[in-house]
Amino acid sequence: MDPLHDDLLAGVRDVSPLMLGIVPFALVAGIAAVDAGLGLAEAVGLSVIVFAGASQLAALDLIGSGAPLAVVVGTAVVINLRMVMYSASIAPHFARYARGVRAGLAYFLTDQAYALSVAEFGASDDRSRALYYLGAAVSLWIVWQIGTVAGVVVGAGVPDAWGLTFAVPLVFLALLVPAMKDRPTTAAGVTGGAVAVVAAGLPLNLGLLVGAVTGIVVGLLTEGRSR
Amino acid sequence: MTGGGFALVEGALTRGVLGQWQDVFGGSSDVWAAIVVIGVATYGFRLSFIHLFGRIDEVPQSVKRTLRYVPPAVLAALVFPDFVTLESSLIATLADERLIAGAVAGAVAWRTENVFATITVGMVALWLFRFVVFA
Numbered sequence: 001m002d003p004l005h006d007d008l009l010a011g012v013r014d015v016s017p018l019m020l021g022i023v024p025f026a027l028v029a030g031i032a033a034v035d036a037g038l039g040l041a042e043a044v045g046l047s048v049i050v051f052a053g054a055s056q057l058a059a060l061d062l063i064g065s066g067a068p069l070a071v072v073v074g075t076a077v078v079i080n081l082r083m084v085m086y087s088a089s090i091a092p093h094f095a096r097y098a099r100g101v102r103a104g105l106a107y108f109l110t111d112q113a114y115a116l117s118v119a120e121f122g123a124s125d126d127r128s129r130a131l132y133y134l135g136a137a138v139s140l141w142i143v144w145q146i147g148t149v150a151g152v153v154v155g156a157g158v159p160d161a162w163g164l165t166f167a168v169p170l171v172f173l174a175l176l177v178p179a180m181k182d183r184p185t186t187a188a189g190v191t192g193g194a195v196a197v198v199a200a201g202l203p204l205n206l207g208l209l210v211g212a213v214t215g216i217v218v219g220l221l222t223e224g225r226s227r
Numbered sequence: 228m229t230g231g232g233f234a235l236v237e238g239a240l241t242r243g244v245l246g247q248w249q250d251v252f253g254g255s256s257d258v259w260a261a262i263v264v265i266g267v268a269t270y271g272f273r274l275s276f277i278h279l280f281g282r283i284d285e286v287p288q289s290v291k292r293t294l295r296y297v298p299p300a301v302l303a304a305l306v307f308p309d310f311v312t313l314e315s316s317l318i319a320t321l322a323d324e325r326l327i328a329g330a331v332a333g334a335v336a337w338r339t340e341n342v343f344a345t346i347t348v349g350m351v352a353l354w355l356f357r358f359v360v361f362a
Contacts, residue, residue, distance in 0.1 A: 021342030028346075042258055049266035058305055059265060069261045076265040079301050083272035085294045091280035099278070106274040166325065166353050167346050169309035170332050174345035176302035177336040185299045192300035193307030200308045208304050215300025216293060223292065 007128040011135020014120065018112050019143055021174070026144045028167045029056050030151015031158075035165045036064035040152050047148040051141065052110065054175065055079040057168050058208070067205035075208055086114040093121050093129045105130060108137035183226060188219030324356035 026047075033043035038060070046056055055076040062072045086109055094102050117133045158164050180186040192215020199207035310329035314320040332349030339345070 024343055024346050038258060042255075042262065045259065046262050049262050050269055051266075052269055054302070054305075055265065055269065058301075059261065061305070063258060063261070069257050072261050073264050073268075076261075077268045078297070080265075080269040080272055082294055082297050083269060084275050085291065087273055088276035088291075091276040094277050095280045102277050103274060106277045107270060109273040109277075161357075163353055163357070164350075166309070166328070167350060169306045169329065170346045170349040171342060172302050172306045173329065173332055173349070174336045174340070174342040176299060176306055177333065178340050179298040179302060185296060188296040189299035189303040191303075193303030196304035197307045197311050197313065200312065207308065208301075211304030211307075212297075212301040215304060216296040219296030219300060220293065 007131035008135040010120075010127070011116070011132040011137075012139050013135075014116055015112065015136035015139050018116075018140075022112070022140060022143050023147050024167070025053050025171050026147020027151040027154065028165075028171055029053055029060075029144075030148040030153070031155030031164050032057055032060040032064075032151075032168050033148070034152055034155035036060040038063070040149070043148055043152045044145065047145055050076070051107075051144065052080050052083070053144070054172065057171065061168065062205055062208070065205055071205050071209065075212075078209065078212055082111075083109060086111070090114055090118060090133075093117070093133075097130060101130065105133065105137075108134065108141055110137065110140055112140055113137035184219045184223040187222040188215040191215045191218040324353055324361055327356055328352035 029047060030043055033046065038046070046059070050056055050059075058079055059072050059076045062075060063069075087106065090109070094105055097105070113133060113136050116136050117129075120127060120132055121129060155164065176189060180189045192211045194211075195214045196207050196211025199210045201207070202210065306329075310323075310326050311320065312323070314323075320326075328349050331352040332345050335341075335348045336345040
């Protein structure tokens with residue numbers, strides 16, 4: 001087979017087990033959009049333009065509770081700051097491509113595409129960087145969009161008592177647990193969460209932002225102390 | 228749903244392109260403006276070093292250190308208030324099906340690190356306590 005297709009297909013193949021987690025996550029993004037009062041066009045617009053699940057869910061949560069949009073934007077932006085880290089880490093692999101190609105590759109950058117690609121690039125020098133990455137990243141994109149639409153359709157038909165939006169914090173919980181991998185990250189998480197609970201009554205729904213920033217500071221302080 | 232601080236962003240964005248979008252797609256222009264601003268910022272983060280590489284060799288160490296704590300702090304700040312709301316008494320705070328379901332799901336997340344398993348067990352636990360145990 002054409003080696004170029006091999007690289008693309010390898011990306012598609014390696015990302016497929018992750019879809020088990022992505023599908024419910026995308027469904028929840030659609031359900032949460034309906035719950036926050038968004039229409040289908042807005043829900044799909046969010047998934048296409050932002051294309052970053054955790055920030056989408058946080059934004060929808062805040063929109064649904066009537067937060068000012070400056071708080072919605074500020075919170076989502078803080079959540080997506082981590083993309084800078086991924087961008088820096090994967091950049092050397094993409095340096096060989098033209099500027100326009102790099103601009104296109106960047107749009108598809110997600111936690112999963114980043115993690116898979118960097119692992120593969122470390123293990124194999126022959127792999128086409130762009131094709132492998134696109135195989136994984138575009139697959140994720142397609143499943144994310146279809147899942148969002150399905151979630152909007154499903155979410156509109158389920159009674160509120162079922163509490164389907166409870167799946168939103170459950171998704172975050174599944175991402176949170178592995179993110180607390182040592183003492184400083186655990187301190188950041190526990191403090192961020194506890195402060196957010198206590199600050200939940202703050203005006204403008206600022207509790208989330210205050211909790212997150214406090215957690216980050218405590219993480220840095222814990223790290224400084226243990227060195 | 229228009230907040231005071233949002234006026235800046237709104238003024239810049241909703242009048243032009245978004246006004247036309249709104250005619251086509253319907254919905255709130257506030258929400259569309261938020262979507263576009265978040266999207267542009269997020270794309271900027273994604274593109275940052277992929278674009279700059281060659282001019283800057285390394286991310287500054289202090290930035291790297293700080294970014295490491297963003298996921299746990301933000302995710303916990305998102306999750307905890309959905310499981311725990313402070314009530315007038317300790318009993319009232321603890322005897323909540325969301326907290327119990329969240330604790331069960333947390334154990335599953337810790338053991339399996341699997342999103343699908345965590346959602347499934349958490350939702351089933353919620354329904355069990357809401358419709359059976361506390362009903």
